[in-house]
Amino acid sequence: MPSSTLMPLAVVPAGDEASTPVLRYHRCRWCGSPTGRATLLCPICGSSELDEQASAGAGIVHRLLTPRHRQYTDGETICLVVMEEGFTVQASLDDALPGTVPEGTRVRLAPPAPHTHLPVFRACA
Structure with a gap:
């Protein structure tokens, strides 16, 4: 995995789920590889088509x-x-x-x- 100075963020949602933290990441639409949020391109296939998902x-x-x-x-x-x-x-x-x-x-x-x-x-x- 490529290293980066930015890390995936743990976020606390607002509302009823305020006590449940969420870690977001990207999944490539082309090859399906998961990666941290700090990337603009898939480290496996180079695609820029990344979907944000919740871990x-x-x-x-x-x-x-x-x-x-x-x-x-x-x-x-x-x-x-x-x-x-x-x-x-x-x-x-x-x-x-x-x-x-x-x-x-x-x-x-x-x-x-x-x-x-x-x-x-x-x-x-």
Whole structure:
């Protein structure tokens, strides 16, 4: 997957679903590949015909990341999450001390946190 400085956004919808966060991504109309929202072209076939979709919000921790500058992370645990839809997103793990969530842990999208610009996930029980 190509890396980008922009990440898919976790958004809290208004109205009755205000407590349910939504993670949006793009799916290519031509080849069906999923990708984050920060892309203008499909990374697989190069098509510009991308449809925005809402993720179910479930995934698996693929890799824990060590930030280069810890003073900027406020102690949050940063990781890569592979979503059930097939795309990967950089995220923050909520209520997790560094090193306490192993790779392969199932996670679910959580409400946005004020201390991070990344989508926030919690380990499933």
